[in-house]
């Protein structure tokens with residue numbers, strides 16, 4: 001980590017913001033050999049923690065980077081999650097390897113991602129705030145405010161991972177349409193003078209308002225509806241107003257001896273109209289904000305970063321045209337649309353007055369779908385992002401088409417696994433080849449060997465396919481089946497390779 005990074009320097013990619021999105025993107029770019037600088041305005045990591053979980057989708061992605069096992073040592077796993085306020089959703093019904101939630105503080109996620117990003121070759125510089133930017137045909141000039149005053153930094157690409165109030169998004173003129181917050185929640189990480197004054201779980205007072213208490217080591221997190229949010233919801237929450245709100249909801253005294261973090265959050269839902277404006281891109285909360293239902297913001301941020309990282313690496317290395325970055329917008333904007341739909345649906349049902357009999361049937365229906373053996377899996381996959389499917393070619397009916405390819409045994413007698421191989425192939429893709437030796441499909445991929453590694457495998461591992469092209473993020477880009485004529489399949493494979501990984505290195 002260096003501190004002298006912001007004086008008249010050119011980097012390939014400037015990542016603004018060292019939250020989960022920026023750190024995961026730094027790691028992705030670093031491992032792919034791209035000069036990336038992650039710039040963070042805060043001199044130190046935050047002294048408070050927002051969330052406490054990673055879901056199956058993040059763990060599946062981390063598996064493909066060799067990181068999941070490390071994260072799994074950090075906390076317990078829980079095979080259920082909250083759904084629509086009250087119903088428990090069984091995560092073991094998902095088609096995924098990690099069929100649970102991992103309990104891990106967001107602060108720890110960020111520490112581990114920072115270690116990974118720096119260890120992969122990215123640079124992380126704290127205490128520098130991006131204040132403005134402009135782009136031209138060759139790159140982006142960023143204005144940065146640091147301890148030594150203002151400076152400029154030149155980069156070829158700039159990614160705004162700078163949170164929901166993103167300076168990058170505003171400076172790039174990217175709209176952020178959606179719905180404003182209508183309900184606000186007060187959050188306090190506090191030490192109570194008498195911990196028994198607010199027991200774990202919901203505590204409903206005499207007038208029906210409630211305080212939810214979540215014990216944490218050394219303190220308790222209290223959550224209650226904000227009865228009178230100020231005109232500017234970002235206004236700091238005072239201890240006095242928090243104490244009053246808690247006691248009014250409980251209907252009894254609950255003295256706060258120490259407040260570690262007091263804040264307010266709302267249920268706004270907004271999606272950036274574009275995730276790319278020329279050489280500027282957005283990821284994480286900078287691209288989407290949503291109600292907290294499902295505790296998925298960190299996971300969506302990581303998902304954006306992993307989708308963008310390998311594409312930006314190919315473009316920055318000059319191997320693919322910049323139009324590849326439009327697929328980042330297409331894929332993650334569509335994922336963001338679903339994210340907002342899921343979280344808004346859950347929030348409406350969780351917040352609405354429980355006595356509103358018009359919503360009762362919707363709640364009942366969703367609870368039934370969540371509890372039914374036939375539908376619990378798809379519901380869980382949808383709300384955790386495990387169901388994420390990207391456009392793919394080849395066999396559309398194959399169960400892996402566009403989805404993340406499961407961790408298959410590869411190599412002689414299944415000695416290697418797909419995720420381990422992807423983790424060892426920085427920035428690269430895999431062609432899983434189950435065809436006999438010297439088959440035309442293997443030959444079709446030869447001109448891309450600098451970007452695509454062929455792994456020979458037993459055809460039985462491929463679920464009826466005889467070859468599968470796996471993107472660096474683990475998703476199937478193309479699936480070939482023995483029923484297609486060989487020349488047609490080879491042509492499809494060449495088109496898919498050129499679409500995702502740029503033109504062949506040399507004409508055959």
Ligand SMILES: Cc1cc2nc3c(=O)[nH]c(=O)nc-3n(C[C@H](O)[C@H](O)[C@H](O)COP(=O)(O)OP(=O)(O)OC[C@H]3O[C@@H](n4cnc5c(N)ncnc54)[C@H](O)[C@@H]3O)c2cc1C
Pocket residue numbers: 016017018019020021022039040041042050051052053106128129130131161162163164166167187265283284285286292295296297298299300301
């Ligand atoms: C109370 C609360 C609880 C939550 N609980 C959960 C949960 O349980 N699970 C979950 O998955 N999600 C949870 N979330 C959501 C989650 O915290 C966010 O979705 C996630 O942090 C988004 O990551 P990000 O990297 O996009 O943005 P952020 O984490 O917001 O990171 C943005 C970074 O950019 C920096 N920055 C901003 N502007 C600039 C600038 N101009 N120059 C340089 N740096 C800048 C900021 O300092 C910050 O470090 C919760 C959120 C809140 C508020």
